[in-house]
Structure formats: C-alpha cells, structure tokens
Amino acid sequence: MNMASIGIFIFTVIYITVVNAGLVDVKCKTENMGQYGQQSLLDCAIETSQEATGAVFRTVSWKKEGIDEPLLLFHKGETIKQPGYSFAEPSWNNRNMNVSLHITNTTVEDQGVYTCTVMTDSGSDTSKTTLKVTAKYSKPTIISEPEKISQSTGGTLVCNSVGGYPKGQIRWFGELNEDWTGSSDMEVKETKSGLFELSSKLTLLRGSTYSKYTCAVFNTSGGKEDEATFEVPDGQDTSGHSGGEPGKPTVQVTTIVAASLVIGSLIVGLLGVILYKMRSRRDHREVRAFESDAEEGKPEIQHCYSLCPNNKTCFTTVSKMTCMRIYSDSDIKPFAGGGREVDKEYQDTLA
Incomplete structure (x- = not known):
C-alpha cells in the first residue's frame, strides 16, 4: 500500500466514523x-450495537x-505489519472482536x-491507548576508593x-537506617538504548565512619528495586592488629617488633662488654699477684714469669714448667709434689 492509498483510507475512516458513530465501539x-x-500487549476489543x-x-x-505509517494494518483481507508487531491472536480474522x-x-521507543x-460494514470507531515502558535496574554494586578503607581512615x-528505565535514584542509608542521601x-x-x-x-569522613552502609536503587515511582550493603572494617584484623590484611601485621606493628629486636x-651487647671488662680486671689482679711473688726472689717463678705472657700466671713442677691463665679458683687443684695442677684445657705448656 502506497502513501496515496493510506491517505484515502484515513479520510474514508474518518468519514465513516462520523456517519456511523454508535454502531461500533472500540474499547x-x-x-x-x-x-x-x-x-x-495493548488491549483493545470491539463492541457493537444490536443493529x-x-x-x-x-x-x-x-x-x-x-x-x-501504520504499525499494523488489515485492509481488504490483507494484513500488513511492521517487524515486531502483530495481532494478539495469531489466528485473528475479520470477525474476531479482539483487535489487541x-x-x-x-x-524504550x-x-x-x-x-x-x-471500520466495519456496519460502522467505525477509533480509540487511543498508552504504553508505558519500564526496565528494572540491576542489583547495585559498591566499591570503595581507595580499595582498602576503615572506620578510622x-x-x-x-x-x-545500570539498565533501568525511567530515570531512577540511588539512596544511601546508615547502619541505623538513617538517610545519608543528602x-x-x-x-x-x-545509553544508546534509552536506558x-x-x-x-x-x-x-575520617573518624566518623559507621560500620555498615546500604545503597538502594529506587524507580521513578519511588519503589525500591534492590539494594546492596558495604561493611566498613573497624581497623582490627583477625590477629588483633590494627588495619592491614587479616592475619598480617601492619607496618606499625612490624616497626615495633623491629625496634624491640634492636x-x-x-x-645483649652491653652485657657482653660488662662481662668482658669484669674478666679483664680479674686477670689483671692475677698478674699483679704473680709479679709480687717474682719480686720476692723466687727463682723458678722469675724464670717462669719471664717466659709467660703478661696476662698469664706461671708455676713449675718437677718435670715441666707450665704457663696458664687462671679464670677462677675452681680451675686449680693442689698438686702432690707441692705445686698446683691446672685443668688441661687451660694449660699452655712451654718446652
């Protein structure tokens, strides 16, 4: 059907509608x-008078x-339709009162x-109807910036x-259901599709953050479609440390541990130095005691002293002369020949 034919058809429909009003009623x-x-479905049906x-x-x-151009047109036994449009009843014929x-x-379009x-052989009528399109919004998703936040930071x-129609609204609620949308x-x-x-x-805000926030999406009628909840960590992980990943110490804790080790x-080093100095002082006292014996004129002591290092104590036996370092009285025991014998691990025997 060309545009000229459509124009003639529309004029004819208007004329017949005026002449035969009341015999056919489109509801x-x-x-x-x-x-x-x-x-x-755009619901329409035809009602006729008894005549x-x-x-x-x-x-x-x-x-x-x-x-x-018409989206759907039945004329002279032929049905012309645009893609995506049809009569609601697939087996529709020219006596079917359901013209939905x-x-x-x-x-969205x-x-x-x-x-x-x-238009019938008994009269014609015209009726208008409206189609409103809606699209349900997707379930909200919540992310944080930065990725890791806490109530203190x-x-x-x-x-x-996304994907909703008409334009909706996102609203925020706190853990006590207080409205934070403002x-x-x-x-x-x-989008290109109209959604x-x-x-x-x-x-x-830092230091004034609650533990839980809810994001809810509402449609244009004010009805809530869906919601999502985000829980803000309180800064304590499973090990009791503040912040960081669960089970891992934070930088602050690591710093404290490192400082404790230092x-x-x-x-430990200071104690080592103290012990060393105490031992050195005792050794010096032993050397001074040996030097006193040498000054009294004991020849074997003098001879032994001349051969031993300054920080060692010397004594003689019948068969050998021994230089040794005396660490404590327990290191020395009486010798049967009248001298003193030293545990072997402390001896430094001179030929």
Missing part, C-alpha cells in the same frame, strides 16, 4: 505497562503518535500513545546500578 485499556525486552451484530471488519489500523496489538520485543481504528563509597553525589547517564546508568558517591641486641 481500549487506557494505560498498558510494558517491560523492556519483554512482550507487551451491527455480526459486522464484518473491512479495516483495522494501529498507529503510534509520531510515526506516519502485540509487541514482540519492547524497547515503544513507549507512547497509540490509536486503534476499526574514611574514604569514598561508589554505588552503581551527603551523596549522583550522576545519571543515558539509564546511575552512579552515586558517598564520602566517609633494643634487645643492644642490651
């Missing part, structure tokens, strides 16, 4: 709801405001006002929900 549902990506009982349809037309329009895959015009929570900043983007993407940021090492 359409005022408002229809369609879900994005699903099938939609028009058994009327035969000559023409049925479905048009949408803003579009010139079926939309296969509903899009399908929203609007539709006109159904019916603060940060920013970002909530995203402290957030929401951004709305419209909306929502993104909202909530800044958490201090411990210093203490």
